[in-house]
Amino acid sequence: MDRRDFLKLTATSTGGLLLLPNFLTAKNLFSFEENYNDNVLIFIQLNGGNDGLNTFIPFENALYYENRPKIAIAKQDVINAINGMGFHPALKDLASISQEGNLSIVQNVGYPNPNRSHFRSQEIWQTASDSKKYLDYGWLGRFLDIQCKDEAVASVNIDNIDNLALKTSAANVLTAKNFNNVKQNVANENEFKLSENPQLDFVRNLQNASLQGMTEISKALQKAPNKRNSYANNPLAKNLEWMSKLIKGGLNSKIYYTSMGGFDTHNNQLQIHEKQLSVLNDAVFSFYKDIKENNLLSKVTLVIFSEFGRRVKENGAGTDHGTAGPMLIIGGNNKGKILGKNPNLETLDNGDLIFENDFRSVYATLLKQxxxxxxxxxxxxxQTIKGIF
Amino acid sequence: MLIHNLNSLRLGFSTKQADAIKNKGLALFVDEQLNTNYKVEMPLFVAEGPKTLKEFQSLRKQVNSGEKDKEKVANEMAKLRFEWKAFIIKRCNESEFPLREKINLFFQNHFVSTLQSVKVPYWIYKHYETINNHAFGNYKTLVKEIVYSNAMIKYLDNQQNKKDNINENLGRELLELFTLGEGNYTENDIKNTALALAGLNFGEEKGMYRPRLKDNSTKTVFGKSGNFIIDDVIDIIFEQKNTPYFITEKILKWFFYDNPTKELVLKYGKLLKEYNFELQPFFKALFVEECKNTTCGTQIKNPLIYFLQVHNDLELAPNYTFLAFILKNQGMDIYDQPNVKGWKGGKDWLTAQIYSDRNQFIEAVIDGNKKFENRLNKQLEKFNVGEVAFNPKLTLQNTSSAKTILEELTSKMIFETTEDMKNELKDLLKYDFDPSSENANQIILRVYKYLAKCPEFQII
Incomplete structure (x- = not known):
């Protein structure tokens, strides 16, 4: 199905104009670019294996404290209790998004025969393969090949390296560290000296301009409204800010992707995890405010996940690689619920959590809905998971 | 980058000679490359095509009279041109002595004659053969032979240079582009050189003076007078100061540095003069000495090296007509430079579009980009390119861990790694990557893709 047919389909599925969704007020109908009506998925991949148990905390389960005498988060520090679970204090703003009913959590997400190698487990999540199977293309790549192969820029990955999830055979996926050079120019040589090597500087200056799809990116950035919402001062926030600009500027990309490292907390977990979660919290909250203010929250779905969780029992001042963990979903008209049972700390698989929801069901839900x-x-x-959207 | 890989690129078109250089040592390697009796056999498609202007003109007559189909002939001629380009590229890639081909190509880019303009395939063959046979003789002789070549006479219109109707084109370019460079001669020198060239017209195997068109007056060039023919003028040109330096600078730019220092040009220019313009000892001294220099990142990689290097690294089966097409798109149309100045090289080799096209190619080869393949096949339909299939295979010596893989690839491919790059590579190929896993090859190819798309890979 090409994009034009697809658009027609969504237009007719809103069930007539009698019941206007609240974002389509008269005022907003005229201030939008036509492209705002498209749904956008944003993925934040947390690299290293984020410790789910210290992120969304089973603070009423005694086993949690028994297994983690050193690194458990103290009961009084846990915030926004929901049904025996609560947030790490660093996630104070994500907790408030949850209170507003705009954050869903799918608990115990993993897959059968879990792999505890960063490399391999990331691959599994990115290709949506079985644990023992190897697929060449990314799950999003395969989706875009069918749905968006004619788009100039089907997907934008803001990162230093390509992401396997987006690896495609036909669609145009763009990876860039940032778009600093783009707004002013598409091919402006000699913009700034980067190194001692003039040949290298010359080629680096060309690099951004040489990316396929830069014209569309440039157009979108120029169209984006100038009013800048204030974003937190960290790299993830900057990446999300670029995405927000591109969305507001009417870029046709359906999928945005970025990543954040530092979650492989074998040591010094309390300090490091808190720092990383703060960065995540601040960045996502800035983005959330921006998108909400511009009435885009129902169209933008933000998904946060990691390649595995961590072992229930602590190891020294940190934790080892584990298995299942929570997936966070913000925006996209989600119902704001906690899905799935609280982590079962009693029945474990070799010390690790046993997954309850296959990550591919979440993928299926996103694609379908x-x-x-x-x-x-x-x-x-x-099967899709009922109750997210 | 490992010095042997660097020198393999300097002295050829890929890193495939690195082992030979390492095992034999540079001096012996260069010696072998420069000492063979290296010939250029006439390819079949040239033998079968028109060999003289008369044959070519009679072909045109047949087309104009309707005896032969215009479009068919035009297509055949275009096909011939691409066959020649493919022939050259094949030699560069498959010759046992790639240094010879690289030197030949240098001189072809210096004494430019194009297929488009010369038209007669046999003349182009002779042009290349002349270069090949004199590239290690005396440079002065090479200049004389090239000026007498039918291809050059045609390319610079000297058949229209007659004593009653002087055409200065060849004369001017001889001084400006082939020997001395701007500022080292006067307009009078040009005029008189053109006079000396008057009447030099096409011949069977090479050009010859037509007595009735030749000018027999006294010419004065660089202060010397006489009834000169062009051989005499060239002798006088070679007595001028700048002659060795002009060609030396271009040689340094082709093989080593986009911006050679004045000192270097002086050093080797003097050497060329000391050798009395004998090219073989000059080249040997130049290569053995300059290849000791471990400084890299000095030269933007031309498209031919880029694509042959990638083909070799990934063991791709080369389709030479396809390569000719790609090189044309990349601004390096073999034997069809845009004008007599030739390919300028350096930064001219790379634009945002060219860089983007290179990246697309890499992605198509490694990821299997169907869209790109389809677009390519459509564009190539009329050129009868034949099958183009990409089955990349990367053979490494040490695949025991992510670390060894990254080390081997970076030392083979890029001249320096920044901190950022090191971190990104570690992200791309994490420490817990399992080299024995089923799809390990695919993963290693992704690292190659990352490196091949880097700015650093665009530079030698």
Whole structure:
């Protein structure tokens, strides 16, 4: 199905104009670019294996404190209790998003035969393969190949390296560290001296301009409204800010992707995890405010995940690689619920949590409910999870 | 970058000679490359095509009279041109002595004659053969032979240079582009050189003076007078000061540095003069000495080296007509430079578009980009390119861990790694990557893709 047909389909599925969703007030109808009506998925991949148990905390479960005498988060520090679970204090703003009803959490997300190698487990999440199977293309790549192969920029990855999740055979996926050079120019040589080597500077200056899709990116950045919401001062926030600009500027990309490292907390977990979660919290909250203010919250779905959680029992001042963990979903008209049971700290698999929800069901849900796309077309055969959207 | 890989690129078109250089040592390697009796056999498609202007003109007559189909002939001629380009590229890639081909190509880019303009394939073949046969003789002789070549006479219109109707084109370019460079001669020198060239017209295997068109007056060049023919003028040109330095600078730019220092030009220019313009000892001294220099990152990689290097690294089966097409797109149309100045090289080799096209190629080869393949096949349909299939295979010596893989690839591919790059590579190929896993090859190819798209890979 090409994009034009797809658009027509969504237009007719809103069930007539009698019941206007609240974002389509008369005022907003005229201030939007036509492209705002498209759904956008944003993925934040937390690299290293984020410790789910210290992120969304089973603070009423005694086993939590028994297994983590040193690194458990104290009961009085846990915030926003929901059904025996609460947030790490660094996530104070995500907790408030949860209170507003705009944050869903899918608990115990993992997959059968879990792999505890960063490299391999990331691969599994990115290709949506079985634990023992190897697929060449990313799950989003395969989706875009069918849905968006004619787009100039089907997907934007703001990162230093390509992401396997987006690896595609036909669609145009753009990876860039930032778009600092783009707004002013598409090919402006000699903009700034980067190194001692003039040949290298010359080529580096060309690099950004040489990316496929830069014209569209440039157009979108120029169209984006100048009013700048204030964003937290960290790299993840900057990446999300670029995404917000591109969305507001009407770029046709359906998928945005970025990542954040530092979650492999084998040592000094309390300090490091708190720092990383603060960065995540501040960045996501800045983005959330921006998107909400511009009435885009229902169209933008933000998904946060990691390649695995960490072991229940602590190891020294940190934790080892584990298995299942929570997935966070913000925006996209989600119902703001906590899905799945609280982590079972009693029945473990070799000391690790046993997953309850296959990550591919979450993928299936996103594809079906945000894009009306049949996940079976890209070999994701899991059932969708009811109750997220 | 490992010095042997660096020198393999300097002295050829890929890193495939690195081992030979390492094992034999530089001096012996250069010696072998420069000492063979290296010939250029006439390819079949040239033998079968028109060999003289008369044959070519009669072909045109046949087209104009309707005897032969215009479009068919035009297509055949275009096909011939691409066959020649493919022939050259094949030699560069498959010759046992790539240094010879690189030197030949240097001189072809210096004494430019193009397929488009010369038209007669046999003349182009002779042009290349002349270069090949004199590239290690005396440079003065090479200049004389090239000026007498039918291709050059045609390319610079000297067949229209007659004693009653002087055409200065060849004369001017001889001084400005082939020997001395701007500012080292006067307009009078040009005029008189053109006079000396008057009447030099096409011949069977090479040009010859037509007595009725030749000028027999006294010419004065650089202060010397006489009834000169062009050989005499060239002798006088070689007595001028700048002659050795002009060509030396271009040689340094082609093989080593986009911006050679004045000192270096002086050093080797003097050497060329000391050798009395004998090219073989000059080249040997130049290569053995300059290849000791471990400084890299000095030269933007031309498209031919880029694509042959990638083909070799990934063991791609080369389709030479396809390569000719790609090189044309990349601004290096073999034997069809845009004008007599030739390919300027350096920063001219790279624009945002060219860089983007290189990246697309890499992605298509490694990821299998169907869209790119389809677009390519469409564009190539009429050129009868034949099958183009990409089956990349990367053979490394040490695949025991992520660390060894990264070390081997970076030392083979790029001239320096920044901190950022090191971190990004570690992200791309994490420490717990399992080299024995089923898809390990695919993953290593992704690292190659990352490196090949880096700015650093665009530079030698």
């Amino acid at each position: 945000k894009f009306n796309f049949d996940p079976k077309l890209i070999n994701i055969n899991n």
